[in-house]
Amino acid sequence: MKPFKLDWLILPLIGALVVIGAWHLLAGKKVVVKDAEGNVTSEERVGAIAALPNVKETWESSKPYVMEPFAHRGELDQGILRFTWLSLILVAKGYFIALLIGTPLGFFLGLSKAFTKMTDPIIQVLRPVSPLAWLPLGMVLFLGAGKNASDLAALFTIAICAMWPTVLNTAVGVRAIPQDYLNVAKVLKLSRWKTLTKVMIPATLPYMFTGFRLSLGIAWLVIVAAEMLTGRPGVGGFLWQQYNALIYEQIILCILMIGLVGFVLDRLMSVVERRFKTA
Amino acid sequence: MAFLELKNVSKGFGPKGQRNEVLKDLNLSIEKGEFVAIVGYSGAGKSTLMNMIAGLIHPDTGTVTLNDLEIKEPGPDRGVVFQNYSLLPWLSVYENIYLAVDQIFPNWAVAKKQQHVERYIGMVNLTPARDKKPSELSGGMRQRVSVARALAMDPQILLLDEPLGALDALTRATLQDEISRIWQENKKTVVLITNDPDEGIYLADRIIPLTAGPNATLGPSFQVDIERPRDRKAINHDPVFKRIRRDVVDFLLSSRQQRTAAVTKKLVLPDIEPEDLSVTRELFGPKPRPRRRSEVKVEKVEVEV
Numbered sequence: 001m002k003p004f005k006l007d008w009l010i011l012p013l014i015g016a017l018v019v020i021g022a023w024h025l026l027a028g029k030k031v032v033v034k035d036a037e038g039n040v041t042s043e044e045r046v047g048a049i050a051a052l053p054n055v056k057e058t059w060e061s062s063k064p065y066v067m068e069p070f071a072h073r074g075e076l077d078q079g080i081l082r083f084t085w086l087s088l089i090l091v092a093k094g095y096f097i098a099l100l101i102g103t104p105l106g107f108f109l110g111l112s113k114a115f116t117k118m119t120d121p122i123i124q125v126l127r128p129v130s131p132l133a134w135l136p137l138g139m140v141l142f143l144g145a146g147k148n149a150s151d152l153a154a155l156f157t158i159a160i161c162a163m164w165p166t167v168l169n170t171a172v173g174v175r176a177i178p179q180d181y182l183n184v185a186k187v188l189k190l191s192r193w194k195t196l197t198k199v200m201i202p203a204t205l206p207y208m209f210t211g212f213r214l215s216l217g218i219a220w221l222v223i224v225a226a227e228m229l230t231g232r233p234g235v236g237g238f239l240w241q242q243y244n245a246l247i248y249e250q251i252i253l254c255i256l257m258i259g260l261v262g263f264v265l266d267r268l269m270s271v272v273e274r275r276f277k278t279a
Numbered sequence: 280m281a282f283l284e285l286k287n288v289s290k291g292f293g294p295k296g297q298r299n300e301v302l303k304d305l306n307l308s309i310e311k312g313e314f315v316a317i318v319g320y321s322g323a324g325k326s327t328l329m330n331m332i333a334g335l336i337h338p339d340t341g342t343v344t345l346n347d348l349e350i351k352e353p354g355p356d357r358g359v360v361f362q363n364y365s366l367l368p369w370l371s372v373y374e375n376i377y378l379a380v381d382q383i384f385p386n387w388a389v390a391k392k393q394q395h396v397e398r399y400i401g402m403v404n405l406t407p408a409r410d411k412k413p414s415e416l417s418g419g420m421r422q423r424v425s426v427a428r429a430l431a432m433d434p435q436i437l438l439l440d441e442p443l444g445a446l447d448a449l450t451r452a453t454l455q456d457e458i459s460r461i462w463q464e465n466k467k468t469v470v471l472i473t474n475d476p477d478e479g480i481y482l483a484d485r486i487i488p489l490t491a492g493p494n495a496t497l498g499p500s501f502q503v504d505i506e507r508p509r510d511r512k513a514i515n516h517d518p519v520f521k522r523i524r525r526d527v528v529d530f531l532l533s534s535r536q537q538r539t540a541a542v543t544k545k546l547v548l549p550d551i552e553p554e555d556l557s558v559t560r561e562l563f564g565p566k567p568r569p570r571r572r573s574e575v576k577v578e579k580v581e582v583e584v
Contacts, residue, residue: 045583180365183335188382188432198378202369 020055027054053249061104061249075233076241080257087234094158095219099212102166110174127164131157131222135229150230161222165214173207205276213269220262281308282468283436288341290327301327303494314462316471316479318527319489326470331441332470333359355383358429362441364421366413372400373409376428402461419450436468440443452511456483463507476527480520486532487567488527490534499532
């Protein structure tokens, strides 16, 4: 197809409409049967997937959360943006712990072959472990913290799950530093510290930021699991609570919110990442 | 007393058993202020030789001395211009040179360092590009930054490792003239590594061929007695230039011929016998195929009596 005016806007809109339409067709619908006096005799849902709320029901049920995004009605009854904000704060904390540990660890891995041989099997074994598996361990680890245990466990889970892309990308970046740059450092007799700050870190930055971006994606992915299990207020916690309360409409609201935030975070990080592209 | 001296230097790479001897028994002595060109085939070990003088690698045997001090590690007394420029891509032209100046002259006042950097950027005619990143520069400009960086370090000796190898012929000529001019202003000791005999003769006081590897070694040195400043156009007709070029090229070619003559290979000829087409092929039998003579175990020869 030939590109046309505003195709960047129209084509995605058509795509979204098709998906929403398909959802609406598949979703269930409430059918109310009334007798002659207008009394409700029976209520049932019909449709391909009867329990799935349709677009209209989703919107009506979510309205109070969307129209008053910062409302605070109770611990697990707050506006959607307020929940998102709570989740983001937790993610930010866990993410920074992941970077703080992951970046130096990656540097050591990149610099030392012996260290790589020593730790690589451990990393490869720990890396694929699901956040759902880490969280209970976190709870056990921070058992002594009492009230804060679930918060700390969530942080621990986010940090340990989000760390690996940063670790591995930094290590690859350090190994990929061109010998030329190191030769420059040697010929100039730069001190170790200066070689690190003036040559090695700038040379590794593009790789590091790719790692940071992937890590942020995982951190946001983990938050839902962490909140579900701990019952903290946040998008994930809200989602799980509404599921238990059989209010399915708001599950869809939460999913959309989580997806949207993840998308925005990724875009932001790729802008930052592009700024640090060298060569 | 020679300024830079290599004595019986040998260097090989690879593990024991399959070791690849690159350089063997190199002897070289260079006086202060001399411009020496070393010309040789690619892959002969020119860059290995350069890296040894720079101190980035160590000879297996023999010694490399500068001012009677053995070279053990790289240092700012030897300014190196690498073949692939080796500029840091995240720093601008100015910053690349400033990093070097800041490192070599830490005690200078900031203003003096800045002035020093500007001077060398001006020397290679890059003042308009001082705030550009290497990726925004052409190959020739990058190499000029690299030269400026090496010169700004005020080294005792300048090592040029095929500095113009990656450039097109026209840019090459311009930069050759520029190197020639800068050398006449500074009179630094220069070792130029190149694969172009013309370039070597045009620029240097003395040109030394490096024989083809493995086991490359330096040939006789040819003194280039051509007045400076040299004229690029006139030099092509200069009898001295022609003689030196012929001698250098002859030496390089003969070193190569010797090497090919020394390698003798056993030639194995094909030993296939023709297929016997008179034999009819059976449906399920083995496919008829040409036989190898070595497969024929018994050969019967019937002779009529």
